[in-house]
Amino acid sequence: MARMGVFICWCGANIAETVDCEAVASYAGALPGVTIARSYKYMCSDPGQRLITDAIQEHKLSGVVVASCSPRMHEPTFRMAAASVGLNPYMLEMANIREHCSWVHTNRREATEKAKDLVRILVEKVKRNQPLQEIEVPVTQRVMVIGAGIAGIQAALDVAAAGYEVALVERQPSIGGHMAMLDETFPTLDCSQCILTPRMVEIMQSKNITLHSYSEVEQVDGYVGNFKVKVRHKARSIDMSKCTGCGDCWKYCLARNKISEPSGPAAPEESPAEVAEKVDTLLEKYTDRAGMVIGLLQDVQNEFNYLPQDTLVYLSVKSKIPLSRLYAVARFYNGFSLEPRGKYIIRVCLGTACHLRGGGRIADAVVRELGIEHGETTADKLFTLERVNCLGTCALAPVITVNDKYHGKMTVGKMMKVLEECAREKPEQVGVEEAQIV
Amino acid sequence: MTVATRLANAGDLASLRQKILAGRKSTKIAISVCAGTGCRAQGSMELFEEFQRELQEQNLTDVEVRATGCHGFCEQGPLVVIFPRKIFYRGVKVKDVPRIVEKTIRNNEVVDSLLFKDPATKKKCLLENEVPFYAKQQRIVFRNNGKIDPTQIDDYIAADGYAALAKVLTKMSAEQVIEQVSQAGLRGRGGGGFPTGRKWDICRAQPGDEKYVICNGDEGDPGAFMDRSIMEGDPNSVLEGMTIGAYAIGASRAYIYVRAEYPLAVTNLSIALEQSRSLGLLGENILGSDFSFDVEIVRGAGAFVCGEETALIASVQGDIGSPQQRPPYPAQAGLWGKPTNINNVETWANVPVIIDKGSKWFAGMGTEHSKGTKVFSLVGKVLNTGLVEVPMGTTLREIVYDIGGGIPKKRKFKAVQTGGPSGGCIPESLLDLPVDFEKLTEAGGMMGSGGLIVMDERTCMVDVAKYFLAFLVDESCGKCSPCREGVMQMHSILCRIVQGEGREGDIELLEQLAAYVKESSLCQLGGTAPNPVLSTLRHFRNEYEAHIKDKKCPAGVCTALVEFEVDEELCKGCGLCMRDCPTEAVIGEKKQPHKIDVELCIKCGVCYEDCPFDAVIAK
């Protein structure tokens, strides 16, 4: 059974003015496992520390929470005091009721409640703490940074600047990570290339950094200060000592364009030439128009029934709209699908009017009947189920649409009939080969 | 279309109108079939073709068949009106066509069975305005909807269309236009209710020649569909309103942002654009003036947050629709960084009438601070669902009971939800509330875009709150964390509550989170997201307590907390529930009281909803 001591510091008026320290102490005293709870004007003063050490000895405390200032300030003070009377210093923790509470709040009642919360949380933590022993181990003075995104790059540069050797490992052929795909950064809308590219160059220039790009960490052994890491350099068939980075080989590389692009299914029936032709036709409508992305993607989707990955890649190259922007838009709006969809797209309205009149039950029935969840397509590619928040025919709630056809005043029974009808039309609607497969 | 030559001036427009009117005899027989999406969903286009076929076959070439926009009473569709007597037929099916042609067209007799029967008085209604649903309505925005063929600009012109534009271009300065709209007291119908005249004035005052006008047709509120109906049924009124607004502001380009789910609206708007361009009502030097203006349609792609104006602008620019910090307001720096004025579809549609009939006339309708009419979409657990247009200040009771006909199956009214996901629920005790911008907000609701969703005793308010939060979790753009994380946390607490795992203190926790989310979200999606929870807590706290303390759902909705049972006294053994039960959990012989096998029951609630005698009870 834990025997905890809780010590609330007033910090003069710093805490006591906003937090009712007495109330917090008596609250803490009643918490399970707490043996003693006291408040005092300055806990960090000698008499204050003595209050703690005496209590540790007198009550044989197993753990201590000091609720006062930030641990940055006095954690060493209190831990040393605890150690001086034989309590493992890691069995003492601090609840910060000054910076995190009294200084940032004005309402005394609310601040007191928050201080109680903080104390209670720390009491529970210390109950779970284990006594720790400090040991010393020799440290190999080399650092490995895994992942050369902006954070990894900066970390490697800082460590290198401090005079240590760094091994920087990156899975992709190029460093830069996600930031290289961004245009602006949140929340200041800074230009991300302006932040990233100088640092990428610095990595190559730094004598202390060894870059392992297109490499993967396979195994990590050892412990803090003494790790052993196995890194696999992927095949690149390039003699690095001769390569000047001219980039001519890129044109012929088969893997190019596949590497850092999001994966997704390609257009099922069209050859690359056909995709190009179709996208070109669609693009004609949009010459010279800013803000064309959404309309363009809608047209592509109408043409291909969804947004196949290869069409987006082609579109991006052709229209000079960054692929990242196309994907951002396609993912943001509910109207786009990056997966192939079925012959019949069933939209079940779950708008308020439909919800009240049992739209949810209709949706459940479809889920049960077809065995697919919202947004999924049946294995035979016949049905896709989508959920919409109002189809704008609320007077006929509950409403569903099958492709463009509306069905109002639905019941579970009517829904089943609609599904049956679609399934019956299947052979003539779907191409012959497909019909044989199913 | 009679002519497609450009109208050189206002005089040309007037003579074109005269010419169209002269060609139309008021005694001519015409069959007008509603071709709004609601009626189409019930087969009105097949009906339209059948009429054409039948008339052709019978050689009645003199009779015109017209496809109009939505009449609003979609519930009773497909709707057919026979002119000149204006006989109002409802629920017309293809098989009724020969009968109508034979009796009504040939012999001027009425087909009794197709008339609307007032459930209260049991009286049949011959004309549209005898139907109680329409009797209390005042149709200003919907002045043409259901009367004209939206694909024929002639129809619109015949109904005095573009007269307001002609007046503005020939007789009014930009300041006078703004003055008139301000004095009319028109406020934005898109939710916020910002005075339209003032908005225009701010945008007009901005420096620079390049300004934009946007029509917000995103209509994201689930349960509201008036904007759709206007865009589909009377697209020219929106274009005319926008042209007038652009003239007042000094803009020469505009965009209409149409919700992804509204293909027919895009079609009809495109037709209207083409026709008005060819008449010179859009384009260079409109009606011979030196004002040039054109409009382009942008299709949305399914994101609720794109209704928010800064997100909408981002979306028009082809970006993901995430909102921006305001200020700068769009009026200062909007589309492509230029001053931009955004108004809602219904707001725009009000503009021509205000110019036409004057600000006094418009301000004569409504309440002190809310003028004119508002279109509401009356849906949910109410008998007559559809679009209703009433003067501001009409009470909820009039809307729900007089127009809506009350609650189906004689159940008890519980609340009406207004304002979509940003709005709130208004309880029975406030039914006599006159609806306008201020009154709704005071009651914890919101005007929003005008969805009125009626809830009966079988609606669980905790479930409703959870439903809206789920919607908002889905639709949050994720840019700012109070909305992205806070709403999700609130939702997970509600999920816990409806699962029967609610804890002491959950209500307070919800309130606390709500305050944070409201205060610190970037845009109004997050800023209003807690409203559904707060308003249900305000008026229906006891339901939350029942879920948390007693682990009961009083409305019988939250499946984890109910068990269904058949009341043997009430059950007539009709077998409906047995037919629909997905797990065959209902057992019983025909005409004998049925029973539900608790082991098999998955609590889908089909039987609870189905039973015509309310014999299935939730425990």
Ligand SMILES: Cc1cc2nc3c(=O)[nH]c(=O)nc-3n(C[C@H](O)[C@H](O)[C@H](O)COP(=O)(O)O)c2cc1C
């Ligand atoms: C999350 C969110 C969604 C909105 N959705 C719509 C909408 O669907 N239609 C609309 O007209 N206004 C919507 N608005 C309001 C618009 O931001 C804007 O205020 C309105 O279009 C202005 O037009 P008005 O002054 O004519 O009302 C929305 C606002 C928010 C915060």
Ligand code: SF4
């Ligand atoms: S409040 Fe929500 S929707 Fe609005 S910006 Fe923040 S995350 Fe996006």
Ligand code: SF4
């Ligand atoms: S639907 Fe109602 S009346 Fe009909 S068998 Fe079921 S419980 Fe009985």
Ligand code: FES
């Ligand atoms: S809520 Fe379902 S159609 Fe509007």
